[in-house]
Every structure is written in structure tokens, then in C-alpha cells.
Amino acid sequence: MDEKALIASAKQGDTRAFNQLVSHYQDMVYNIAYRILGDADGAADASQDTFLSAYQAVGKFKGASFKAWLLRIATNACYDQLRLKKRRPTSSLEALYTEAEPSSHFVNGRETPEEHALRQELGQTIQGGVDTLPPDQRMTLVLSDVQGLSYKEIAQVTGVSLGTVKSRLSRARASLRDYLLAQGELLPAAYRLRDRG
Amino acid sequence: MFDFLRNRGKSKHEWVEQSLSAYIDGELSAKETARVEQHLQECQACAESLATLQQTVALIRELPTVPAPRSFAIRPAPVRLKARPVAPGWGYGLLKGATALATLLLVLLIGGDLALQFLGGFRLAAPAPLAPAAEVALAPSPLPSITPIEADEEWMVGEGKAPEMPTTEAPPSNAQELPPPAAVVTETREAYPAPPPQHTVRPVSERVEGAAATGTPTSAEAPAETPLPEEQEIVGAAEPTAAPLPTATPEAMAMADIPSEELQARGVAHLQAETPLLLPLRLAELVVFIILLLLIPTTLLTGWLTRRRGL
Numbered sequence: 001m002d003e004k005a006l007i008a009s010a011k012q013g014d015t016r017a018f019n020q021l022v023s024h025y026q027d028m029v030y031n032i033a034y035r036i037l038g039d040a041d042g043a044a045d046a047s048q049d050t051f052l053s054a055y056q057a058v059g060k061f062k063g064a065s066f067k068a069w070l071l072r073i074a075t076n077a078c079y080d081q082l083r084l085k086k087r088r089p090t091s092s093l094e095a096l097y098t099e100a101e102p103s104s105h106f107v108n109g110r111e112t113p114e115e116h117a118l119r120q121e122l123g124q125t126i127q128g129g130v131d132t133l134p135p136d137q138r139m140t141l142v143l144s145d146v147q148g149l150s151y152k153e154i155a156q157v158t159g160v161s162l163g164t165v166k167s168r169l170s171r172a173r174a175s176l177r178d179y180l181l182a183q184g185e186l187l188p189a190a191y192r193l194r195d196r197g
Numbered sequence: 198m199f200d201f202l203r204n205r206g207k208s209k210h211e212w213v214e215q216s217l218s219a220y221i222d223g224e225l226s227a228k229e230t231a232r233v234e235q236h237l238q239e240c241q242a243c244a245e246s247l248a249t250l251q252q253t254v255a256l257i258r259e260l261p262t263v264p265a266p267r268s269f270a271i272r273p274a275p276v277r278l279k280a281r282p283v284a285p286g287w288g289y290g291l292l293k294g295a296t297a298l299a300t301l302l303l304v305l306l307i308g309g310d311l312a313l314q315f316l317g318g319f320r321l322a323a324p325a326p327l328a329p330a331a332e333v334a335l336a337p338s339p340l341p342s343i344t345p346i347e348a349d350e351e352w353m354v355g356e357g358k359a360p361e362m363p364t365t366e367a368p369p370s371n372a373q374e375l376p377p378p379a380a381v382v383t384e385t386r387e388a389y390p391a392p393p394p395q396h397t398v399r400p401v402s403e404r405v406e407g408a409a410a411t412g413t414p415t416s417a418e419a420p421a422e423t424p425l426p427e428e429q430e431i432v433g434a435a436e437p438t439a440a441p442l443p444t445a446t447p448e449a450m451a452m453a454d455i456p457s458e459e460l461q462a463r464g465v466a467h468l469q470a471e472t473p474l475l476l477p478l479r480l481a482e483l484v485v486f487i488i489l490l491l492l493i494p495t496t497l498l499t500g501w502l503t504r505r506r507g508l
Contacts, residue, residue: 019270030265044266051269126256144222145257151224170218177253 007066010058018058022051025067028147029074035142036078038131042085046077053077071147071157075139082135129179137172144169209236210243217247221254300493307486314479 003024009017029050033043050073063069111119130138136158143149143157144165154165213236219225220233237244 015271015273019273022270023268026265026269027262030269031262034263035260040266043263047265047269051271055271122256123260126260130257141257145254146260148258151219151222166219166224167215169222170215173218173250173253176257177249180253180256181249 003066007058007061010055011061015055018055021066025070026051028067029070032071032074032142032147033078033081035127035130035146036075036135036138037081037085038127039081039085042081046074046081049077049080050074065153065156068153068156071143071149072159075143075157078139079135125180125183126176129176129183132179133172133175137168137175140165140168141172141176145173210240213237213240213243214246217243217250220247221251300489304486304489304493307482307489311479311483311486 003021006017006020010021026047030043030047033046033050034040037043037046050070053073053076054070057073061069130141133141139158140154143154144151149157151162151165151169154169155162158165160168209232213233216225216229216233220230225233237247
């Protein structure tokens with residue numbers, strides 16, 4: 001896929017070209033939104049808003065990295081969803097996990113049902129820890145450890161300095177580690193941090 | 198770059214602890230990395246912290262990617278509903294006004310027609326029988342004004358409004374035949390008020406000209422059948438309000454015991470010929486008028502509610 005050509009076509013109003021970009025990035029955008037929001041419905045809304053906003057603003061795109069530009073729109077959409085969620089808290093944390101489809105999140109053909117259940121429980125615990133983080137730290141953590149962006153890319157996406165990214169990420173990881181340690185009794189023995197260490 | 202300035206106030210332990218995250222990611226400079234590694238060898242707590250932090254990062258990175266549940270593609274041709282051509286304001290207002298005017302005219306037309314039919318009908322009922330009366334009056338044979346006393350039934354005339362016809366000219370034979378007027382009344386109909394003796398008794402077949410047939414006292418006393426329009430056609434009735442009731446026709450006929458073919462031919466047959474034709478039309482007209490009267494407030498109420506809700 002020639003991304004530059006697609007972007008050029010999309011800037012000319014070629015919806016088909018833009019949709020090729022959408023199909024290429026929609027899993028990434030949705031996954032990030034899901035990890036930031038911890039809510040499948042909210043993630044879908046944020047993703048839809050992201051691509052709609054991108055489609056409307058693609059004509060003004062002048063940056064070098066379409067991915068960073070798209071992720072910036074996505075993080076803004078997630079901020080909006082978080083604000084919306086804060087105003088209208090509709091579901092509890094437990095409900096969020098039951099609403100999600102964990103079976104599709106932890107698909108591994110070699111896993112036994114017990115391992116699958118343990119992994120599912122671990123994923124819920126980690127997501128619960130992510131949800132306790134402040135939005136800035138949460139986004140930095142997700143962009144770094146879930147999406148695998150470099151500090152520079154994160155700084156580009158979030159519009160902050162490298163030092164801010166570094167400190168946010170450090171605080172986010174430390175908080176999450178403390179959360180997981182506090183939840184140690186709930187974690188399966190195989191995943192307990194101290195047992196592993 | 199200037200982290201060392203910010204970290205000047207921190208102890209080496211604190212600085213290393215805060216730099217472990219970047220150390221894991223390899224985001225520290227070579228000098229910073231060497232400093233961290235040196236401290237890790239000296240500080241067991243920082244080494245343990247690094248281990249737990251690495252495990253935490255590993256756990257997060259192990260989280261599987263959640264695929265998009267559906268496509269978020271933009272519709273190729275977003276359906277944009279074209280705005281319906283809005284009718285010009287003046288045209289719409291003109292149509293509304295024309296409709297309202299047409300409705301008003303229809304209501305007035307039907308209402309006026311009905312009013313003339315039912316309300317005005319009573320007032321004009323007196324002149325209505327005039328036509329056959331005139332015919333009869335002009336007829337030579339059956340109307341010798343007073344003299345022929347063929348009918349059995351008697352007719353009462355108002356007291357003070359006695360006709361100019363001389364009561365004394367009343368045939369004595371009639372008076373003899375009916376000495377007490379009360380008796381006559383009992384013969385004809387019991388409810389019929391007995392005429393006072395001084396009243397002239399006249400046959401029904403005769404047309405009383407200028408007679409105040411509608412003498413209120415008699416109408417009050419007498420039943421509804423007393424004014425018999427078909428039979429007693431009063432020329433020049435003084436009070437048309439007390440016009441004869443058409444419904445009394447058959448009863449009066451039966452009461453009067455006058456099977457005279459003339460009456461049926463003139464009056465009764467005349468009305469009977471009109472009634473079957475007009476009655477259904479009048480009823481339909483009345484129904485339409487009622488529907489219109491119901492629709493108008495309904496329309497106004499609906500419009501008001503619509504405007505109130507801002508629809």
C-alpha cells in the first residue's frame with residue numbers, strides 16, 4: 001500500500017482511498033481506544049469519531065507521519081469519551097469486563113481452558129489497573145507499551161516534550177506495578193510478580 | 198537533556214528509581230545508563246523495583262490486540278438528503294387563506310341554508326299554505342265563504358279577533374245541530390277545548406279570512422293538533438308564529454273525520470310529494486354541517502398544539 005498516494009487521493013476527496021487507510025489503521029486505533037477507555041462501546045465510538053474527523057480534516061494534513069496524526073486525533077477522541085464517561089458513569093468496572101469479549105482477546109490455540117481463564121483474568125486485572133491511571137499517564141502507557149511507540153512518537157502524538165513523556169510513563173508503570181502487587185492475591189500464582197521475580 | 202538539573206535535588210536512589218522505566222526502554226543516555234547500572238548493583242531495593250517494573254511492562258505488552266469489531270470505513274457517498282423545496286411563504290399563506298375562506302363559505306352556506314329551512318320554515322309556514330288557500334278561495338263551488346256547513350268538525354276562532362264575518366250569519370241549522378259546543382267538542386275530540394258559546398263555529402272546510410286563528414289562549418289550551426295547517430288554511434293570519442304544525446296533518450285528518458278528497462289532493466298530497474325528496478338531502482346536509490362544525494375546532498386545536506410543541 002502506497003500510503004502517500006492514498007493520502008494524496010484522500011486529500012482530493014477520494015473516499016475509497018481514505019477507506020483503505022481506515023482499513024489499515026482501524027485495528028490499531030480501536031485497540032488503543034479500547035485500552036485507554038476499557039470499554040468496547042466507547043472504543044467503537046471513539047474510533048468512529050476518529051476516522052470521521054480524519055476524513056473531514058485530511059485535506060489539511062501536512063505532517064510527515066499519517067500514523068502520528070491519526071493517533072493524535074484518536075487520543076483526542078478518547079479524551080472526549082473519557083469526559084463523556086465522567087459526566088455519565090453508566091457502568092461499573094465489573095460490568096465493563098463482562099461486556100467485553102475476552103474470549104477473542106486471548107485466543108491461543110495451545111491454551112487449555114484453565115490457562116485461557118487465567119489469562120483472561122489477568123487481562124482483566126491489568127486493564128483494571130490501567131483504568132485507575134490518570135488519563136495522561138494512561139495514554140502514554142498505552143501508546144508505549146500497548147502500541148509500542150517510541151518516546152519521540154509519543155511526544156509527537158500527545159504534543160508534549162520527551163521529558164514529560166518519560167516522567168508520565170515512569171509514573172504510570174510504577175502505579176500499575178503497585179496496583180498489580182496490591183492485587184497479588186487475586187493474580188494467578190504463575191503471574192504473581194514477586195513469585196516470578 | 199537537562200534532567201540532571203531537575204534531579205539535582207533528588208537523591209541518587211530516587212533518581213535511579215524514576216529512571217528505571219526509561220532504562221527498560223533504552224531511552225537513557227550512555228552516561229545515565231552506566232549510572233543506573235552502577236546503582237542497581239549497590240541497591241537491592243532498586244534492583245527489585247526494576248524486576249517488578251520489567252514484569253509489569255511485559256504483562257502490559259502481552260495484552261493481545263483487540264481487533265475492531267466492525268469496519269469504520271466512511272461511506273463512499275454519504276447520503277445527504279436534499280432539502281425539500283420549500284414552498285414560498287406567500288404561496289403557502291395564500292393556500293392556507295384560500296382553504297380557510299372556502300371552509301368558512303361552506304359553513305356559512307350550509308348553515309344559512311339549514312337555518313332558513315328549519316328556523317325560517319316556521320315563520321314562513323303561514324304564507325306557505327296560502328297558495329292552496331288562495332286556490333281554494335278562488336274556487337267557486339267549495340267556498341261559499343260561510344254558508345256551506347258540511348263539515349262535522351267545528352272550528353274555533355279567537356275571542357277578540359273575531360272575523361269580520363258576522364257571527365250572526367252563522368246558519369242556525371248548524372247552531373241547532375250543535376246546541377252546546379261542548380258536546381261537539383266531545384264528539385270531535387275530547388282534548389279539543391270547548392268553544393265559548395259566543396264564538397262562531399265554522400266548518401273546517403271553510404277558509405277563514407282574516408281570522409286570528411292562532412289565538413294564543415287556544416293554542417295554550419289546545420293540544421298540538423289544534424292548528425291544522427292542511428285543513429285550516431288561514432288567509433292573512435295575524436300571527437304567523439303559531440303556524441300550523443305539519444306533523445299534525447294525519448292526526449288532524451283522522452280527527453276531523455273529513456275524508457274529503459280535496460284536502461288530500463291539495464295540502465297533504467302537496468307536502469307528501471316534497472318530503473321524500475327533500476328529507477334525505479336535508480339530513481345529509483345536516484350531517485355535513487355537523488362534521489364541518491366538528492372539524493373546524495379540531496383543526497384549530499391541532500394547529501395550536503403543533504405550534505406549541507414547535508413541530
